[in-house]
Amino acid sequence: MDETMLPAAIIASMGAALVLRRAWSLPRRSLGWNAIGWCLFGLGITLGWIAGGAWGSTIATIGGIGAALLLLAHAAVTAPPATGARASNRRVGALPEGREPFRLGRRIVTFLMVVLAAMIVALGLGLAARGLLAWSGAGEANANVASFFLMPVAWAMLAFFLLLEEERARQWRLLALAAAPGMLALAAGLA
Known part of the structure; x- marks a missing residue:
């Protein structure tokens, strides 16, 4: 087993989280950035599998999840407080209104x-x-x-x-x- 395979898998998964965070922060949806991010996750899982089977894939995935959690924590801490935000009043259709049948x-x-x-x-x-x-x-x-x-x-x-x-x-x-x-x-x- 090549000793650089598992670290490369972890780096690819962490890079995937960074690329997807970048893609989702853009003002318009970017197919290219999204594709690169998901391909990096796939590469990380594949390299992890080659390095150590299911265990290697799990370790690579944990690296990506850890990077994503750090990015989410940073976004939560640095996000400005919402002023005048109100709850949505959209109806989800979970319960009938008026005389609609309950089904x-x-x-x-x-x-x-x-x-x-x-x-x-x-x-x-x-x-x-x-x-x-x-x-x-x-x-x-x-x-x-x-x-x-x-x-x-x-x-x-x-x-x-x-x-x-x-x-x-x-x-x-x-x-x-x-x-x-x-x-x-x-x-x-x-x-």
Whole structure:
């Protein structure tokens, strides 16, 4: 193992936080700066993986998170106090207004889809990733860590996209597509 690989991974992740902070402070959205920032995070994770597997990726990511926290703390301390700021009065549609129907059944189904079904599908994705990595020779520890990493990330992404969908059929279709890798891994005996 090259001894400069892990420090390079940490520096790339820390640089990613700096570049993304720069990109998000510009008056207009910059695709180039955002792309550079996210590519640096990807480079840091990749170099970390080469240096030490899942452990190396974790250490590189911690470097980026630490840099981001320092940047946020600096922004919080140096931000001028808001004068005359008021809370938003935008309606989120969480509760019905006036004589609108409550749609309790639909709300319960949405909750169960996002919390229970999406969690089970994300668990299947994590098991599929673990099985695939173990089968490919990545090592049991690396396969387990990748699975533990993927499950909550997949669950959060599924929840996000499910809540964006307005049609119930499209929500079920999304869950079915996301469940396919877990079902294939289960059928192949990888899970």
